[in-house]
Amino acid sequence: MYDIIIIGAGTAGMSAAIYGLRAGKKVLMLEEKNYGGQIVNTPEIENYPGVSKVSGFEFATNLYQQAMDLGAEIVYERALKIKDDKEHKVVITAKHQYEAKAVILATGAKNRPLGVDREEQMIGAGVSYCATCDGMFFRGKDVAVVGGGNTALEDATFLSNYCNRVYVIHRRDTFRGESRLVDQLKKKENVTFVLDSNVVRLLGEEKIEGITVKNVKDHSIRDISVSGVFVAIGQEPDNKDFADMVNIDEKGYIRANEECKTNAQGIFTAGDCRTKKVRQLTTAASDGAVAALAACEFIQQ
Numbered sequence: 023m024y025d026i027i028i029i030g031a032g033t034a035g036m037s038a039a040i041y042g043l044r045a046g047k048k049v050l051m052l053e054e055k056n057y058g059g060q061i062v063n064t065p066e067i068e069n070y071p072g073v074s075k076v077s078g079f080e081f082a083t084n085l086y087q088q089a090m091d092l093g094a095e096i097v098y099e100r101a102l103k104i105k106d107d108k109e110h111k112v113v114i115t116a117k118h119q120y121e122a123k124a125v126i127l128a129t130g131a132k133n134r135p136l137g138v139d140r141e142e143q144m145i146g147a148g149v150s151y152c153a154t155c156d157g158m159f160f161r162g163k164d165v166a167v168v169g170g171g172n173t174a175l176e177d178a179t180f181l182s183n184y185c186n187r188v189y190v191i192h193r194r195d196t197f198r199g200e201s202r203l204v205d206q207l208k209k210k211e212n213v214t215f216v217l218d219s220n221v222v223r224l225l226g227e228e229k230i231e232g233i234t235v236k237n238v239k240d241h242s243i244r245d246i247s248v249s250g251v252f253v254a255i256g257q258e259p260d261n262k263d264f265a266d267m268v269n270i271d272e273k274g275y276i277r278a279n280e281e282c283k284t285n286a287q288g289i290f291t292a293g294d295c296r297t298k299k300v301r302q303l304t305t306a307a308s309d310g311a312v313a314a315l316a317a318c319e320f321i322q323q
């Protein structure tokens with residue numbers, strides 16, 4: 023029996039593991055894919071207090087190493103269900119059942135799709151959700167980045183160093199991301215902003231050859247010739263497997279209070295998967311600490 027099972031080994035989950043382990047608890051992390059979560063795909067982190075510059079991969083690896091050195095266990099299985107057996111919780115995967123006194127849901131969020139025809143079919147044929155992973159394949163080519171948040175702005179900056187031209191397609195004329203990043207991009211000669219516009223079609227049969235964009239104000243339509251489309255329009259949570267145990271809001275986020283407590287006794291939640299206003303690396307790490315300490319207090323009681 024574990025003290026705490028953490029579902030998800032992103033920044034929130036691994037921070038929770040560190041706090042749980044340092045409080046002397048036996049901790050298991052269940053991770054569906056790879057440790058690290060979304061931050062792994064960020065080329066450079068420049069806003070984590072005390073760390074002026076670090077790559078997302080290095081940050082995640084350090085966090086993982088820190089948790090493992092403290093004695094964390096990690097199993098790469100997707101948690102499909104949580105059962106409440108009164109005395110403890112049972113977390114069920116396709117292969118095993120794991121028992122713990124408390125559970126922390128740190129499932130993060132996944133990339134939001136554009137929702138245009140053939141999007142899924144063209145993944146790997148020009149459609150990508152990760153500029154750091156796939157950017158190199160488009161060296162010297164023209165690409166589009168869709169979105170107006172920090173991810174899109176950082177992706178466009180990264181790609182502008184390798185690609186011939188980067189079109190930034192955003193549905194409004196102001197950006198959700200930091201103005202410092204926008205100013206930086208505006209200085210780049212090979213970056214073109216296509217604002218007030220949505221991507222409505224992917225062009226090309228076997229591989230992407232372009233996109234059709236529609237202006238939301240004057241409804242004009244134009245084709246832009248590109249070899250790659252990097253979709254960076256935010257994330258969506260994926261918590262439906264736990265909807266029978268914890269309250270989830272209309273957008274799919276797990277409802278939680280300041281202490282990261284859900285409505286279910288002994289189940290806590292941390293990071294991007296939970297209701298909150300600011301979803302940042304710092305708030306994910308902070309949630310991890312808060313959720314782990316709340317779980318420790320629950321176990322003690």
Ligand code: NAP
Pocket residue numbers: 064066067068069134136168169170171172173174176193194197198199220254255256257300301302303
């Ligand atoms: P985000 O901040 O939610 O931005 C998503 C962007 O996509 C918005 O500009 C939004 O437009 C647009 N969008 C959403 N749905 C769309 C749709 N269906 N069609 C077209 N456009 C759509 O997402 P993010 O950029 O991935 O960032 C997520 C969080 O991580 C944020 O809190 C961000 O600050 C943080 N982050 C931080 C760093 C860093 O600190 N280094 C790096 C990356 C991300 P509207 O603006 O019109 O809604």
